[in-house]
Amino acid sequence: MSVDIVHAQSAVQFDVAAQLHEAGITEGFLSTLGTSFLSTLYKGVAAADNSGVLVAVEASEVLGFISYSRDVKACYKSVLKSRWPTLTVAMIPNALKPSFYKMVFETLSYPKQHHGTDQQQASAPDMEELRPELLSMAVGENSRGKGVGKLLVAAVDTEMRCMDLPGYYVVTHAIDERSNGFYQGRGFVGIRQYQSHGKPMSEYYKELS
Secondary structure, eight states: OOOEEEEOOSHHHHHHHHHHHHHHOTTSSGGGGOHHHHHHHHHHHHHSTTEEEEEEEETTEEEEEEEEESOHHHHHHHHHHHHHHHHHHHHGGGTTOTTHHHHHHHHHTHHHHTTTOHHHHHHOTTOTTOOOEEEEEEEOGGGTTTTHHHHHHHHHHHHHHHTTOSEEEEEEETTOHHHHHHHHHTTOEEEEEEEETTEEEEEEEEEOO
């Protein structure tokens, strides 16, 4: 299999990334907001400074995607500033759900909840104002087990190194054994577990050599 890892650029690539997210990250709050919201979100992430969305492509078919940022807080601010009208419209169908606003608040306050952990201070003392992170990743069902995920993470490793970062974080659902095992196999070390939207989450850090 000849797979290329490239930065997402076309509307089709962002739409497919949104579909992969919705189908593959089923435990997350963002997945409930629909593909239109997710596609707009990823366009915003791709446009934010020191952030990006990479796609694994084989013969023009998108097999998987991964998103990342050097600074989650700054990335979120950029996305909200540049895309808030479209994001707001995409969220309207969910606005009457009682739990919706609580989940929105928890999601937007996410960078603050994780700012300045002991692991970050110990591993990256010069990054006190930053939280570099692998934001999300999903691979199509027919492409799993073929090394696509490994290629995507390796590409983010390269992006983070190019930004002179000593390491970065990833968070996944604690109950997802496949996801936790995958990240552990890619060199991420568990830091802690916590609750988000009422569900247990596992936080990992990967030190880049």
